[in-house]
Amino acid sequence: MPDAFLETVDSLVQAKPTGFSDIHRILGPNRADTLMMRHMANTSAINQYAAGQSYALNELGRAYRNISRYIDAVTLHREAQAVAEKADNLELRVYSLNNLGVVYRRISSIRMAMDFHQRALELAQSVKNPSSSLKRSINVSLNGIGNLYAMLEQHDEAIDYFERSLQLEAELGNTLGLAVNQQNIGKSLEDQGELDQALERYQISYAYNDEIDNDMGRVICNTSIARIYLKQNRTEQAITLLDQTLPVADHLGDGFLVAPVYIDLGWGQMQLGQYDKAEKNMLQGLELAQNSDLRASSARAKHLLSQLFEKKGDFKKALGFKVEADSIEEEILSEGTVRYVNDVLFRYNTQKAQNEMELLAQENKMYQMELRTTRTTLLISGIALALLAGIFYILYRQYQLKNEKKVLTLEQSMLRSQMNPHFLFNSLNSIKLYIINNEQKNAVHYLNKFSKLVRKILEASSVREIPLAEELETVELYMIIENIRFSNEINFNIHVDEHIDTHTVRIPSLILQPFLENALWHGLSSKQGEKNINVHLSSDRKGYINIAIIDNGIGRTAAEKLKRNKVLKRNSVGIDITRERLANFAKEYQNPFYLEIVDLYDDRGEASGTKVVIHLPTT
Structure with a gap:
């Protein structure tokens, strides 16, 4: 281990900075080196430097995650979270929770991933003036939740979260964050059948990754672009691109990256009628996915193998792979998981709006108390200096308070008219009928629209003016919900x-x-x-x-x-x-x-x- 690094660790342990950015600025260039991070973690533990220990444990977890050792990664991130929590270091607690969310999302454990990303988001947003690292963590949480929605095939909601994260990453000037969100938006557009738009997003993401020389990002983008080519029957282009990408992915050693390359390579060969090569590559991709516990990739490989064996006339194997693939997808996208994710987010958004309203009420109460104190002081001063001036000032303040009270009353009355019990009851009753009639997709679709409408109404009620675009989006959601009761005749x-x-x-x-x-x-x-x-x-x-x-x-x-x-x-x-x-x-x-x-x-x-x-x- 280099002497310079050992000296850096000793200096860091003596200074004991607690901010994530301060530690990352010094250790960031070496964070992928597991030996260095292990030394940092051990030295920090001996010297009771919690922030340094938590940072190093998280980076070790990330390194193991990137070579598909997910159990080891979870253990390290949980240890990092416990250290940060004991030290009451909010930045590193949030960082640990988001890292856990990413690991569980990789292995398609949607509930666990949602819990960790949501906890991270709540903690980060509890700070009134967040640091740049906390802002970055908020973006990671939004991106993670968007990915979970995408896994549940709720792509409109997913893109909404990705766009929010993309805007915040642009404000921070974080090129990697811009690349990740463009890639994720592309994937949701692809799953919706918008192939040209998806390809454009993937190419933008590739340019960002190229700018920061990120091999991992380039592999993901190339695999996605090749998948679009396969869907557009540009098979030769796809295979050429995948052949170029495979050595880089193999060098990185992350099954999350390598498995899709082999699977898509087999898909392209199947399109060209090269069935033996296709089978070999698909089985190789499946083995990598299973060894890394990548359930979504495993399901995709089995679906393609089912198609391959059907083309080869081996219908027994084709059926076997089809049943196994459906079983994995059913496990990932169970009805309970969908409901759980939507319930968590709905409760969070409702609670957040309620807390903001309570805070507004408290601030208003304090403001009224300050006004009363100021009015009394000014009254006494006015009497001492000039009785006439004091009288005019009191009348002016009363006029101001009357207007402010009128504005507040109007805002409260407006919110009550928007959220009247009659509308809420009928909307939920309409959604309930879909559930009773076993129309699950309609129920989930309209419940998402309803929850999004409620969120927008509550958010808009806390401000006096909003962009016209947001108002149009809100009324469009309102009409979608009301139209249920008109049997979609409007x-x-x-x-x-x-x-x-x-x-x-x-x-x-x-x-x-x-x-x-x-x-x-x-x-x-x-x-x-x-x-x-x-x-x-x-x-x-x-x-x-x-x-x-x-x-x-x-x-x-x-x-x-x-x-x-x-x-x-x-x-x-x-x-x-x-x-x-x-x-x-x-x-x-x-x-x-x-x-x-x-x-x-x-x-x-x-x-x-x-x-x-x-x-x-x-x-």
Whole structure:
């Protein structure tokens, strides 16, 4: 072992820095050397340097993980976590938990992986001003959860998490993180059949990996690109690329990298009719996957072997491999696992929103106390200096408090109107019917959409303004959920003029849902035949963004008649609240907001729907 490294360890143990970045800056270049990291771990343990011991144990675990010794890796990461927890070192606790999540994800143990990534995310986000290493750990957690969603074939949710992680990695300037997330987005797009888009993402990821000279990343990207070629019947290109990649993967010695190369090489040879070569390579890949406990790769190899033996006319072997592959996939993607993952994330998002609301209430209470103290002090000072000035100041403060109280009341009323028990009960009841009817895919799909909607509503309720793009995404989720109760009869479309950038335009949060609800329940619920709701966004030179909500319902006059005859009436409280919120929003602009409600008629003069236009100022 080099003397320079021994001196570095001695200096580090004497200084005892506790931050992950401080340790990683010194030991990072040697972290793949197991002898050096073992020496660091032992020396740190003798000198009671917990941070150094936890770091070295984690790096040993990563080294074993990268040669597919997963049991050893788990043991080392758990030991690192215990040391960090005893020392109350949050950064290294989070790092250890994420490492455990990655190992369990490699062996397709989805529940364990989810538990560790979720615990890491909760710990990291509990810090108000996280360090750069904690921010990096948050990205790793988001990426890990996205990968678990991808394994459960819930690719929209997976891409959502990858995109969030990608954006944060860009802010940190972490090239490796950018490469990993681009690769993962590509895999989800590939699994959705978007091969051209997937290939583009893989090539971007390869460029990032090439920039940092990352052999592991290049092997993963090349294997993915070759898989796309195979799916596009570009077999010769795929085999050439895999032949070039195999020596590099073998040199790295990680079964996680090598097994897919052999499996895909066999797949390409099967496409060319080279059955003996294909069988040899597929069995080689299967053996590597099984030795490394890579269940997903094992299942894929067995599916391809089933196809191969079917082509060779050995139907008994083909059936055997098919049954084994289905058994592995059923174990990985069990209904209980899907439900468990969704329940964990739903509870986390709900609890996070609740904690944020409680924190907001506490801050508001403190703010009110500070205001009362300040008001008393100013009152006394005002009386001493000038009675008239004091009176005017008190009146001004009361006016401010009244306005702030009105804003808070509007925000709370808005949240209650969005999350009313009637909507929640009916939505969950609709999802329950899918479960009762054993429509598992629909149940999972709509439950994901429902949980995402609840999360967005709770997140949006904590801010006064959001980008227009997020508002449109929220109403789209709302319409998907409401459409269940209309037996998916509602045709809902959003059209945005090309020159409008929905990511830069900001509007008050959650303002469109009350108008859509009005269109649904007053305009379309009693209508027979085709039911349409269209949202059209345009702008004009007068400094306005115009949002038009058009339905082909029965019209306001007929709706009012029906409403008078109903025992249970749906009050449009949400629209009144939204008017006040919009009026308050427009105070910051030169132009006022205004709202148009237009009755639509057909050529015969009969009611053919309603058009609501919200004119929002931008100047």
